[in-house]
Amino acid sequence: MIVQITNLSYTYPDGTQGLRDIHLHIPPGRRTAVLGMNGSGKTTLLYHLNGTFLPQQGQVKVLGTEVTKKTVASLRRQVGFLFDYPDHQLFATSVERDVAFGPRNFGCKSSEIDNMVEQALVQVNMESLREKPPYQLSLGQKKRAAIAGVIAMEPTLMVCDEPFSGLDANAQEQFQKMLDQWVQEGRSMVFSTHDIDMAYAWADDAVVMAEGRVLSHGPVDEVLEDIAMLKAAKIKPPMLVQLFSRHKEKPRNMREAINLMGEDPLMRI
Ligand SMILES: Nc1ncnc2c1ncn2[C@@H]1O[C@H](COP(=O)(O)OP(=O)(O)OP(=O)(O)O)[C@@H](O)[C@H]1O
Ligand SMILES: [Mg+2]
Structure with missing residues (x-):
């Protein structure tokens, strides 16, 4: 596991609870999207992955090393962090x-x-x-x-807070292609985003957060097709999940959607 988090809670100095009892194991070689509404705890969680925040309660292991004051400097050689x-x-x-x-x-x-x-x-x-x-x-x-x-x-692990916001379509595509290659080489990426359609099309796994808790974590199609869980997190399901709600197999991007529409006479335009 590239990230092993157990019992992690974090309270800001003003008393706001940023994270509540997080348990999360992230396997290597994957693009993991962290999703959740504003204030759900995404940035607070990501800050724990490169030691910007040290655990107040619970334990965080990154690349097999426990994140502490002592290990943080050496970990940062291997963990890249992109701020929002x-x-x-x-x-x-x-x-x-x-x-x-x-x-x-x-x-x-x-x-x-x-x-x-x-x-x-x-x-x-x-x-x-x-x-x-x-x-x-x-x-x-x-x-x-x-x-x-x-x-x-x-870096072996790239932690990115909203990496694609503000990028034009070409810049986003170029960055994603580079990341695809990196991940194929065995590196890992954990990123937050509000772009649920992009996460559905591109990420391997998804983590859904609400009120400082992890509600779900797993392969992106399983997580983002769980309508009841998304409702609890106040997140709208991906557009293609809504559009193809009657289909068992759902397309994850435009090309797959067009192919599927071609096969289904009811969906033909
Ligand atoms: N410096 C701070 N002091 C006090 N509370 C904070 C601080 N930073 C964040 N919080 C609170 O912690 C909670 C989690 O915030 P966080 O920034 O992790 O959310 P987020 O999911 O990244 O949201 P967004 O989508 O808006 O970036 C929120 O309730 C927020 O108000
Ligand atoms: Mg944030």
């Missing part, structure tokens, strides 16, 4: 310095760093903006710069 707001992540005077920060901080050689930065900038199409100060970038460009900073480290 890129401004939380970018602080250097240029995009390329920002992307180089992680590899430099972890003691990589200068020649290696140049190569890592170059490759990461190409992956997110940001080579032409490499000298710009991050504060002069558009929101989507900032997000891409932040993504480059995370992928330059080639």
Whole structure:
């Protein structure tokens, strides 16, 4: 298991309970989507995966290591974290310095760093903006710069809070293709999103949260076709699940839907 969480609860200083008795085991080599309405605890949970928050109660193991004050620095070499707001992540005077920060901080050689930065900038199409100060970038460009900073480290586990929000369709597709390849190589990704249709089409597994609790975790089709559970979490089922409610086999993307409609005379347009 890449993530093993037992009995985890977290209370913010003002008394708000962010997480309540979480038990979660996430297998490696998967794209795991964390879903839930605003305030359901997604960000609070993700913060525990790279030690931004340390457990107040319960235990968190990531890549087999318990997350504690002592282990957090070494874990961060292997766990990349993408914050929901890129401004939380970018602080250097240029995009390329920002992307180089992680590899430099972890003691990589200068020649290696140049190569890592170059490759990461190409992956997110940001080579032409490499000298710009991050504060002069558009929101989507900032997000891409932040993504480059995370992928330059080639983490074993990528934890991303709303990684696709603010990205245009091309940038999202490019990032997803890169992640597909990474996951095929055995890396893992845990990400939060409000885009339930994208999660249904693209993720392998889904975790559904409500009021700081995990309501469901499993293969994305099983989880997102459980209408009663989604209702309890106040999440709308994916559009294709609603549209094909009468079908046993549901299409998970547009191409599968078109194929299925072609086979079913009742659905033919
Ligand atoms: N710094 C904080 N101080 C007090 N309460 C907080 C703090 N940050 C978050 N919370 C509360 O903790 C709960 C969980 O918040 P969290 O940010 O994890 O939700 P989320 O699922 O990520 O929501 P969103 O979809 O809006 O990003 C909410 O009730 C929220 O109000
Ligand atoms: Mg959040």
